[in-house]
Amino acid sequence: MLFPTDLAPRWTVDPNGIEWKVEASAPAHVDHIETSGEMCSLMLSYGTGEAGVLVQKPRVVWPMLRTLPNDTHASLQAAFDGSRLSIDGAPVAETLEKARLDGVINLHSRGGGLEIKRTWFVDRMRPVAVERVVVRNGSDRTVQVSLVPDEKVRETDPAKGLQGAYSIRAVAWNGEAGALRPRQTREMAVYYVAHPSSEAIPALPKSPGLSEKERRAFVRKLDGLLDLQTPNANVNRMFRFAKVRAAESLFRTKGGLVHSPGGGAYYAAIWANDQAEYANPLFGYLGYDKAREAAETSWEWFARYMNSEFRPIPSSIIAEGTSFWNGAGDRGDMAMIAYGASRYALARGDRATATRLWPLIEWCLDYLERKKGPEGVLMSDSDELEGRFPAGKANLNTSCLAYDGLLSAASLAEDLGQAEKAKGYRARADALRKAIERYFGETVEGFDTYRYYDGNDVLRAWIATPLTVGLFERAKGTIDALFSPRLWTADGLASQAGSTTFWDRATLYGFRGVLAAGDMERAMPKLLDYTNRRLTGDHVPYAVEAYPEGNQRHLSAESGLYVRAITEGLFGLRPLGLRKFELNPRLPAEWPTMSLRNVSIAGTVVGIQVKGDECEVTAKGGKSKRYPLGKPFVVDLAKF
Known part of the structure; x- marks a missing residue:
């Protein structure tokens, strides 16, 4: 699909991520995104259908569960229709209000008097994709709320797996029907997991909230x-x-x-x-x-x-x-x-x-x-x-x-x-x-x-x-x-x-x-x-x-x-030796300054600050040197 080029920006940028606020009369729109952990990867199609109805269709890939023939594309994968949120046994018709990307995928919707936040991500170390669902009862009556996966277990053909048959599961966490009083909030989840059928199901996250914290800690680490x-x-x-x-x-x-x-x-x-x-x-x-x-x-x-x-x-x-x-x-x-x-x-x-x-x-x-x-x-x-x-x-x-x-x-x-x-x-x-x-x-x-x-x-x-x-x-x-x-x-x-x-x-x-x-x-x-x-x-x-x-x-x-x-x-960064590198920063005319902090190069960590007509390089320990802009210069840390 080639996305249109002549539309106003759909998303807005803030200090922590980007956000799409869905207008009530907006036409249907579905996008897709991938996010990964060490044991699996999630591709999520998400957005709105007719009349703003929430669309979410996950596909999960488990790269180390190999299929046959064991070639480039032989990673076990499965598509799901997503979970079903129910009130008093009846499915909730959800309308997407906004989506937010900030290292995880957040989908905010409403339906049946509930305020619903879904957060999608992949567990950092387990073969588990997580759909975390937090619901708040915004109505004036107590309701029975449940979360049911679209399909609980499926088994693959043993003749098509390197380890025989695989079990693909959508496991509900705290999804059973329970009373939700007005203004009360409840956390639920679905874990999407797979394993060889001859083995026990892998250990699942103790809670979706803890798994999300681990994901966000990874994002914060990279931010720094x-x-x-x-x-x-x-x-x-x-x-x-x-x-x-x-x-x-x-x-x-x-x-x-x-x-x-x-x-x-x-x-x-x-x-x-x-x-x-x-x-x-x-x-x-x-x-x-x-x-x-x-x-x-x-x-x-x-x-x-x-x-x-x-x-x-x-x-x-x-x-x-x-x-x-x-x-x-x-x-x-x-x-x-x-x-x-x-x-x-x-x-x-x-x-x-x-x-x-x-x-x-x-x-x-x-x-x-x-x-x-x-x-x-x-x-x-x-x-x-x-x-x-x-x-x-x-x-x-x-x-x-x-x-x-x-x-x-x-x-x-x-x-x-x-x-x-x-x-x-x-x-x-x-x-x-x-x-x-x-x-x-x-x-x-x-x-x-x-x-x-x-x-x-x-x-x-x-x-x-x-x-x-x-x-x-x-x-x-x-x-x-x-x-x-x-x-x-x-x-x-x-x-x-x-x-x-x-x-x-x-x-x-x-x-x-x-x-x-x-x-x-x-x-x-x-x-x-x-x-x-x-x-x-x-x-x-x-x-x-x-x-x-x-x-x-x-x-x-x-x-x-x-x-x-x-x-x-x-910035014109190029490593030139085990203890030296080259820089040739080009500061855009509209920018008074730009910087790169915590650059791990040449066996140490440096900071690069460009301002006006010079560049200041600060090495670990606080020593710094200034260099004029306009041509490449070599930072030799052995002589710093």
């Missing part, structure tokens, strides 16, 4: 990490939501804690683009311990596939780490891994971690040297779009990511005492930079930009990638092309000029690149429009995967890319 403060409330709020979505999609597989995209299809598995390239560089400086744990599990999984014959590491390690997918061949996956692993290791600032990751980084760069074509750019079978659009035998993304990976790996090699290796990587990076310009630099549709592959004569969204890795030779023409009517749409960048397909990941790369290039006059209005649409429009509150594919699912790593558009684009 990598804390963005700007004069724009929508950017602040979108950034905070993006941190939550990026960091919540962690699943406790038998092979370790892993970050996975979600979306009803991609769980208990990792990808070279979503995890290695998009999310893990952020997790290097986010400061969330479990995100770091998941990142390092992913590096371990990829590293298992290193081999002396230099066969490619698979694009995706699936099924809790027990199998793999490589159906699109080499998508440039080794460039993605080298790029992400080297950036992650530098950001962590931990020598032991860097030493563990070094063999993987080195192997990927050795592989890439073997993929160098006669023109000096890197060959691959496809790219991260896996054949949805043509990519030729050598594409722009793969070579750009390899270029950046070589630079980061050179910095890492220097800190690990491998000066000759560092020198070699820098020489390779310099040669590749020149080859990228020679091979991909082109006038396309009248713009002095890049062709995406040999023979490409139509503008592509991924021409933004060079800007994200410091290749600014064609910045003006590239930005002209990105923001031209040929590529720019109400939903950001079209994947290809003239196409209605869009992928938010490309748009978010575009923002990061254009901000890094310093074109604030064009970047900021577009970034603010995009932020407002994703945060307050008809499909909220996160970046999405794509359209028309996937119905604009809230895949997790895209939210990580929104965060990186701010930190690496607007």
Whole structure:
């Protein structure tokens, strides 16, 4: 579904979340959102039907309950019709009054004289999605109130489950009929849980209120990490939501804690683009311990596939780490891994971690040297779009990511005492930079930009990638092309000029690149429009995967890319060593100040305050230094 673009904002922003107040005469509207815990994920369709009637349809995914065949999509999942609230044995006709998103999903409704608040979330550590229901009797009479799940138990076919049959349950908590006097309040809930039928039902939360407190504590923890403060409330709020979505999609597989995209299809598995390239560089400086744990599990999984014959590491390690997918061949996956692993290791600032990751980084760069074509750019079978659009035998993304990976790996090699290796990587990076310009630099549709592959004569969204890795030779023409009517749409960048397909990941790369290039006059209005649409429009509150594919699912790593558009684009943050990093803040003309607090980088925690024409960096312990704006500067904590 493509959501309309010409409507006034549906949601309003406040200091703690966003809210949609449903007008009595408003037409029907249903949205969908995903939220996750370590053992399951919830996709909730919610909103209003005719005459404002409450709509809520949950679908729950249990990634570690595997179905057969045990492939990428083999996570047990079930759709439900939602619970039924009854008064004196008769179903209550509920009308939605408002919805609120503040780390959980709150639906406020009325019906039968009751004031009803439903709160949806996923338990942090249990395979349980929670529908917490608090009802208040606003009438003048005592009523019998009950909460009944739509379906109590269903059993799956044992021939279709890795562990045989599974039991899927909707378990009522305090849902039995009971008297509710006028002005009295009662808490009830439904727990949506699944387990192997041969095993006992898992321990359920002692109360839905306690489970919600655990969820809110997780959200508060993330609020305090990598804390963005700007004069724009929508950017602040979108950034905070993006941190939550990026960091919540962690699943406790038998092979370790892993970050996975979600979306009803991609769980208990990792990808070279979503995890290695998009999310893990952020997790290097986010400061969330479990995100770091998941990142390092992913590096371990990829590293298992290193081999002396230099066969490619698979694009995706699936099924809790027990199998793999490589159906699109080499998508440039080794460039993605080298790029992400080297950036992650530098950001962590931990020598032991860097030493563990070094063999993987080195192997990927050795592989890439073997993929160098006669023109000096890197060959691959496809790219991260896996054949949805043509990519030729050598594409722009793969070579750009390899270029950046070589630079980061050179910095890492220097800190690990491998000066000759560092020198070699820098020489390779310099040669590749020149080859990228020679091979991909082109006038396309009248713009002095890049062709995406040999023979490409139509503008592509991924021409933004060079800007994200410091290749600014064609910045003006590239930005002209990105923001031209040929590529720019109400939903950001079209994947290809003239196409209605869009992928938010490309748009978010575009923002990061254009901000890094310093074109604030064009970047900021577009970034603010995009932020407002994703945060307050008809499909909220996160970046999405794509359209028309996937119905604009809230895949997790895209939210990580929104965060990186701010930190690496607007602030120019880049790790340069185990104890140093680069900044190049670009303060928007309308903003007197902006800051990032509690940035976990280079082995410590720093604060970054930009005001007027200078930037103040404060290290743990209170020491600070000021730097003039206008060009990149290096913060060397060893000399702080």
